[in-house]
Amino acid sequence: MRLLVAALCVLWLPFEASAVDLLNGRLINKRCALCHGTFGQGAPGPNSPRIAGLPKDYLIEILNDFISGKRDSEAMVMASGLNSLTEQDIHDVAAYLSEIDLRNDPRFVIPAASGDAEAGETLFMGECRRGCHQRDGYGTPRKGVPPLAGQHTAYLVYSIKGFQARERVHDDDPEDPTFDPLSDSQIADLVAFVSSLDTPTAPRYAELPEIELQTVMAPTTRTAIRIDDVVQTVARIPLQWGVDRQDAIKAMSRRAAELDMKMIGRQDVSDDLAKQGITVPYMAIFQYCDAFESSEIVANNPTFAAYMPCRIALVEDAEGQDWLVMMNLDMLVNHRLVEGQRATAVIRANQQLLEIMIAGATGEEP
Numbered sequence: 001m002r003l004l005v006a007a008l009c010v011l012w013l014p015f016e017a018s019a020v021d022l023l024n025g026r027l028i029n030k031r032c033a034l035c036h037g038t039f040g041q042g043a044p045g046p047n048s049p050r051i052a053g054l055p056k057d058y059l060i061e062i063l064n065d066f067i068s069g070k071r072d073s074e075a076m077v078m079a080s081g082l083n084s085l086t087e088q089d090i091h092d093v094a095a096y097l098s099e100i101d102l103r104n105d106p107r108f109v110i111p112a113a114s115g116d117a118e119a120g121e122t123l124f125m126g127e128c129r130r131g132c133h134q135r136d137g138y139g140t141p142r143k144g145v146p147p148l149a150g151q152h153t154a155y156l157v158y159s160i161k162g163f164q165a166r167e168r169v170h171d172d173d174p175e176d177p178t179f180d181p182l183s184d185s186q187i188a189d190l191v192a193f194v195s196s197l198d199t200p201t202a203p204r205y206a207e208l209p210e211i212e213l214q215t216v217m218a219p220t221t222r223t224a225i226r227i228d229d230v231v232q233t234v235a236r237i238p239l240q241w242g243v244d245r246q247d248a249i250k251a252m253s254r255r256a257a258e259l260d261m262k263m264i265g266r267q268d269v270s271d272d273l274a275k276q277g278i279t280v281p282y283m284a285i286f287q288y289c290d291a292f293e294s295s296e297i298v299a300n301n302p303t304f305a306a307y308m309p310c311r312i313a314l315v316e317d318a319e320g321q322d323w324l325v326m327m328n329l330d331m332l333v334n335h336r337l338v339e340g341q342r343a344t345a346v347i348r349a350n351q352q353l354l355e356i357m358i359a360g361a362t363g364e365e366p
């Protein structure tokens with residue numbers, strides 16, 4: 001019997017990651033930074049949760065849930081190439097992110113949310129504190145319980161709504177009733193209290209994990225968006241096998257229309273040159289704009305006008321491979337220049353553009 005148990009243990013032994021490679025984690029995190037920011041700090045609104053400082057095992061579990069489709073975010077899976085990451089890659093990026101501690105960093109403090117924080121405290125102490133998210137709201141990493149303090153308020157609300165609707169699983173229990181009795185205003189109170197927990201006591205700037213330099217092994221997958229150091233500001237993805245230019249262009253137009261992003265311009269660079277008798281590799285540039293959101297963002301800070309209209313280029317490289325290329329807009333997540341609602345608009349614009357690019361690369365059928 002003992003032997004059998006021993007044998008089972010061996011069989012059930014979870015994936016044993018070899019030593020964590022933080023450099024690999026940092027390279028992979030560049031793709032995550034497209035939407036979550038360089039520090040994994042996320043942004044206000046429901047589309048860019050904070051992922052820095054989440055417990056490593058919790059991160060691994062979530063990433064596997066996104067890969068298996070248990071949680072759904074196609075743009076995230078494609079843009080980060082999650083499907084093609086190895087288990088080691090996932091361990092590395094999870095370890096990297098879990099080491100980033102944003103607590104007490106005045107740049108990343110969660111602003112106090114509106115709601116009755118005192119009433120929220122009572123709810124929190126009754127339900128959330130017990131052995132799980134803890135009195136300080138920073139969770140129990142050892143048990144894989146994530147912090148709530150430091151998470152963006154709108155994302156917490158979005159998550160709680162997801163638990164109520166059983167679209168997301170809370171506490172590993174698909175029927176977990178914790179949030180069922182909560183009204184919208186109680187949810188607001190609860191997150192108002194949680195937002196008050198992320199108050200700096202000893203301000204300091206967070207640092208990215210230190211990396212011992214070793215052989216650089218970039219995670220190379222053909223399906224993933226690549227962000228190269230030499231062209232730091234560019235995100236690009238090849239057209240997938242079997243997707244031709246016309247498929248890509250159609251798919252991009254379709255997705256843009258679905259997202260209410262208007263295609264406001266198209267420049268057929270190589271075709272125009274061909275008319276003058278000059279032959280160059282294929283290149284066309286597509287411009288997108290959501291006029292209302294753009295004007296909102298620019299009203300807040302004219303600098304952002306430099307990024308508008310948003311562009312995606314379709315270009316052929318020397319080997320005849322077609323690529324979709326756009327500016328790496330992670331600086332829109334990283335900047336501290338727009339606040340609140342407008343930051344949400346910026347993040348949305350960034351993610352919509354990525355979605356259009358991914359639709360093009362995969363030639364998505366409607």
Ligand code: HEC
Pocket residue numbers: 028029031032033034035036046047048049050051059062063072073075076079080082093146351354
């Ligand atoms: C295209 C944008 C995009 C990219 C790139 C991206 N994510 Fe996300 N991520 C999202 C969005 C949007 C959500 C929220 C989805 C939801 O909860 O429904 C999310 C949610 C998450 C969550 C869940 C947080 C929680 O508390 O439940 C984790 C963890 C996460 N992402 C990690 C990563 C990692 C690690 C990478 C890089 C390997 C990455 N993401 C790349 C957009 C992105």
